[in-house]
Amino acid sequence: MTKPFMFEKPLGMRDTLPLLYETKALVRNRMSVEIKKWGYQFIETPALEYYETIGEASAILDQQLFKLLDQQGHALVLRPDMTTPIARVAASKLLKQQIPLRLAYSANVYRAQQREGGRPAEFEQIGIELIGNPSISADAEIISLLVDVLKATGLKDFKIAIGHIGFLQELFISILGNEERAAVLRKYLYEKNYVGYREHVKSLPLSSIDKQRLIDFVSLKGEENTLSKAANLLEHETGRETLQDLKELALQLKEFGIEEFISFDLTLVSHMSYYTGTLFEVYANQVGSPIGNGGRYDSLLEKFGWNTPATGFAIRMDRLTEALGEIKETEASECVVFSPERRKEALDFAKEKRERGINVTIQEINALENVDAFTKAFHEVHLYIGNGGARSE
Amino acid sequence: MNSFLTIAMPKGRIFEEAADLLRKADFRLPPEFDDSRKLILEIEEENLRFILAKPMDVVTYVEHGVADVGIAGKDVMLEEERDVYELLDLKISTCYLAVAGLPNTKISDITPKIASKYPNVASSYFREQGEQVEIIKLNGSIELAPLIGLAERIVDIVSTGQTLKENGLVEYAKIADVTSRLIANPVSYRIKEKRITEIVDRLAEIVNQ
Numbered sequence: 167m168t169k170p171f172m173f174e175k176p177l178g179m180r181d182t183l184p185l186l187y188e189t190k191a192l193v194r195n196r197m198s199v200e201i202k203k204w205g206y207q208f209i210e211t212p213a214l215e216y217y218e219t220i221g222e223a224s225a226i227l228d229q230q231l232f233k234l235l236d237q238q239g240h241a242l243v244l245r246p247d248m249t250t251p252i253a254r255v256a257a258s259k260l261l262k263q264q265i266p267l268r269l270a271y272s273a274n275v276y277r278a279q280q281r282e283g284g285r286p287a288e289f290e291q292i293g294i295e296l297i298g299n300p301s302i303s304a305d306a307e308i309i310s311l312l313v314d315v316l317k318a319t320g321l322k323d324f325k326i327a328i329g330h331i332g333f334l335q336e337l338f339i340s341i342l343g344n345e346e347r348a349a350v351l352r353k354y355l356y357e358k359n360y361v362g363y364r365e366h367v368k369s370l371p372l373s374s375i376d377k378q379r380l381i382d383f384v385s386l387k388g389e390e391n392t393l394s395k396a397a398n399l400l401e402h403e404t405g406r407e408t409l410q411d412l413k414e415l416a417l418q419l420k421e422f423g424i425e426e427f428i429s430f431d432l433t434l435v436s437h438m439s440y441y442t443g444t445l446f447e448v449y450a451n452q453v454g455s456p457i458g459n460g461g462r463y464d465s466l467l468e469k470f471g472w473n474t475p476a477t478g479f480a481i482r483m484d485r486l487t488e489a490l491g492e493i494k495e496t497e498a499s500e501c502v503v504f505s506p507e508r509r510k511e512a513l514d515f516a517k518e519k520r521e522r523g524i525n526v527t528i529q530e531i532n533a534l535e536n537v538d539a540f541t542k543a544f545h546e547v548h549l550y551i552g553n554g555g556a557r558s559e
Numbered sequence: 560m561n562s563f564l565t566i567a568m569p570k571g572r573i574f575e576e577a578a579d580l581l582r583k584a585d586f587r588l589p590p591e592f593d594d595s596r597k598l599i600l601e602i603e604e605e606n607l608r609f610i611l612a613k614p615m616d617v618v619t620y621v622e623h624g625v626a627d628v629g630i631a632g633k634d635v636m637l638e639e640e641r642d643v644y645e646l647l648d649l650k651i652s653t654c655y656l657a658v659a660g661l662p663n664t665k666i667s668d669i670t671p672k673i674a675s676k677y678p679n680v681a682s683s684y685f686r687e688q689g690e691q692v693e694i695i696k697l698n699g700s701i702e703l704a705p706l707i708g709l710a711e712r713i714v715d716i717v718s719t720g721q722t723l724k725e726n727g728l729v730e731y732a733k734i735a736d737v738t739s740r741l742i743a744n745p746v747s748y749r750i751k752e753k754r755i756t757e758i759v760d761r762l763a764e765i766v767n768q
Contacts, residue, residue, distance in 0.1 A: 359645045361645045388756075449750050450746075455642075455745070
């Protein structure tokens, strides 16, 4: 292997320079203030976890995990998401104290890039988990919180698509008869391959009515009356209960006053087997991938010995800041440039400013090659140089 | 509102058929479209922008969301496995992916070598067959590889079979049928759903005639 240059980084690893750092800090702050207002408590978990616990329970594909060995030879992973570590903490400790649990996090997660650059392998997620509440009001609560959190960042143009893995599953089983056949069709949806889906449906030994029901299923999305169109596809009682749940969810979201951001999309399959009920994705204009996603994962906690339902969401900081664009609101900063003989005077002045909450940079003039180039980054510049009084510009 | 939409078109072989199809579906493409060297063309009255890309790259532009929809060959979709919606079979540029080689030859038991422009497709096909092979990536004129002993088999697209025949090669197996597909970025498909569905419907009407 050739020696890397000193400025090279592993694929997908990125530096955060001051301007982006400030933007992220501002956005993170706005979001965590909102999350706390809803009574969620922030926690942290370690970046490294055991492969056998977190790696295998996680929804992230195995080839996307960063794996390494500790000194004893145990396989470790860099956490690929926060939901699984939080499930571990909840199961091992917190659930014994309180149910339901409302937890939040803001943390970097790690997913290896397979193909090319253009996507980060380390990125920050801000999210929440509501553990131990199976009701629809829990789903409504987190979706409403999601809307409030996004609004708090200043994002205006976004849309949440809500689906339900149960409805799709019940419809498929009722038409196709068994899980094996349903899984084949679900895979086409997961791969977003509508052409393959339609061809497969045509090749099935079904009545033309049932084939048409399966073909019509893929249009169950969009702004208007998706749920009543879905009702027309059902023949028997199967699926009606799930649909009733979704109607109840729609009603509750209306009571929260956020229906303008919501649309239902019953074709949404964001993972082959992870989600167990409602699931959703958040889209913003100008960003090519979802800026956040979430849903109900009632069987994850089981892997840690608790049969407890849970639901949650995660927002991707990198995509959210991309959607927000440049945020103008930067903090005012001032600079004091001084010559050595007036150091005391300059430092006292800076101290007094800082006590008033202003960010002040102090800089001795002898160390500057080009004073103008240095000072132009500041909103105000105070000069303590040579004889006489202070000069501010 | 008629939101602005970007369509990625493949240059070369597929382009003419694709442009023809769009015209039949009443998209008012400018006449200079066909022989223009420009890579970006805007049609303001339709709120459309076309970008012209290498066929292999169309899926990349669409996956990253810089194009909302695109026209891409199924061969490219199989090779690249990008996260995009495959909405409609346009039934143009029909061909298929196949394994070919010199007649009456067997692949070696130890290190069979396969040359292809589609390394992922070739690798997963032979794995499914239970064969452990080594893939050599080539960018064109794949038929040359078995002729001068670079590889024992090739995996490539076949439309008429003429090129294989002229080079004395025979087809050993068919891997998959290939036509061009209308694809969409997952976010665009949600945010600009009405616009994209309208395009799908207009094209579907022509395709299914």
